[in-house]
Amino acid sequence: MKPILFDIDHLSHCYADGTIALRNLSLTIKQGKKIALLGNNGAGKSTLFLHLNGILQPTNGTIRFKGKEVAYDRKSLLSLRKQVGIVFQDPDSQLFSASVIQDISFGPQNLGLLKEEVLRKVEWAMEQTETTRFRDKPTHFLSLGQKKRVAIAGVLAMDPEVIILDEPTAGLDSYFSKQIMKVLDHIQKQGKTIILSTHDVNLAYQWADEIIVMHDGEILCHGDPVTVFERDKLIKKAHLDKPWVMETFQTLVQEKFLASSQTIPQSKEELFQKIRYSIEKIPYSS
Numbered sequence: 001m002k003p004i005l006f007d008i009d010h011l012s013h014c015y016a017d018g019t020i021a022l023r024n025l026s027l028t029i030k031q032g033k034k035i036a037l038l039g040n041n042g043a044g045k046s047t048l049f050l051h052l053n054g055i056l057q058p059t060n061g062t063i064r065f066k067g068k069e070v071a072y073d074r075k076s077l078l079s080l081r082k083q084v085g086i087v088f089q090d091p092d093s094q095l096f097s098a099s100v101i102q103d104i105s106f107g108p109q110n111l112g113l114l115k116e117e118v119l120r121k122v123e124w125a126m127e128q129t130e131t132t133r134f135r136d137k138p139t140h141f142l143s144l145g146q147k148k149r150v151a152i153a154g155v156l157a158m159d160p161e162v163i164i165l166d167e168p169t170a171g172l173d174s175y176f177s178k179q180i181m182k183v184l185d186h187i188q189k190q191g192k193t194i195i196l197s198t199h200d201v202n203l204a205y206q207w208a209d210e211i212i213v214m215h216d217g218e219i220l221c222h223g224d225p226v227t228v229f230e231r232d233k234l235i236k237k238a239h240l241d242k243p244w245v246m247e248t249f250q251t252l253v254q255e256k257f258l259a260s261s262q263t264i265p266q267s268k269e270e271l272f273q274k275i276r277y278s279i280e281k282i283p284y285s286s
């Protein structure tokens with residue numbers, strides 16, 4: 001059993017204007033997992049994330065990190081934020097230095113690391129996000145996708161234990177989306193915990209160990225991708241589509257092109273393999 005990192009108990013959040021963004025939400029997050037948070041606009045994903053590194057405080061309920069209730073004094077917050085890095089949805093709220101390299105260096109510099117260590121982490125983070133070639137460029141001249149990659153590099157360079165990313169692939173083209181997901185996989189294999197929100201059900205289905213579905217400030221369901229997406233009614237309620245791999249597989253089973261006794265594939269490679277196997281077994285006749 002992996003240790004529990006976050007233990008969220010009956011968390012509610014009400015913004016100053018009276019909007020209730022989180023309603024009595026309970027959730028545990030284990031170490032070393034790849035977790036995708038899904039939910040339509042306004043479901044409360046960003047609000048939940050902002051609680052996980054202490055930017056927002058609960059109106060009600062508690063959040064424990066590694067067994068200790070999150071405290072909001074300067075020292076406790078500093079320690080929490082060293083361990084839990086967050087990449088905001090909007091990179092403009094993250095980037096503030098004159099140049100790309102200054103921006104990415106800011107976090108690790110503030111951790112009190114040696115200069116060479118800072119440089120090593122920054123170079124690595126730039127390589128991973130392919131931002132090295134505009135290292136000296138002013139951040140405000142970058143495109144949205146480039147800014148997002150720089151914001152991700154800034155958090156990677158701090159090397160936190162938990163990386164939270166609010167819609168990291170929104171605004172990125174397919175090449176860079178895949179590239180970012182590859183980087184996240186690589187980091188998770190080193191023992192880090194990755195929590196991201198996304199609108200991309202296909203990405204979440206193939207990538208995640210666990211999926212959390214939010215709707216109107218509540219958690220509708222939390223489980224492995226196949227179990228979550230098998231719940232048709234719930235997926236509809238959350239205004240989500242079914243991942244195409246699962247939908248294609250289920251249609252092929254329904255139309256008796258594939259046997260129903262098989263496990264549901266989680267990637268296109270697995271689906272293609274099942275189709276190939278099924279075709280090879282059926283002798284061609286006509």
Ligand SMILES: Nc1ncnc2c1ncn2[C@@H]1O[C@H](COP(=O)(O)OP(=O)(O)O)[C@@H](O)[C@H]1O
Pocket residue numbers: 015016017019020021039040041042043044045046047048
């Ligand atoms: N600063 C704020 N003040 C008031 N209401 C807010 C604020 N930020 C978000 N909200 C509201 O809280 C709800 C949840 O928003 P959010 O967490 O941003 O959802 P998501 O990230 O899932 O789109 C929405 O109804 C949104 O309008």
Ligand SMILES: [Mg+2]
Pocket residue numbers: 045046047089166
């Ligand atoms: Mg959001």
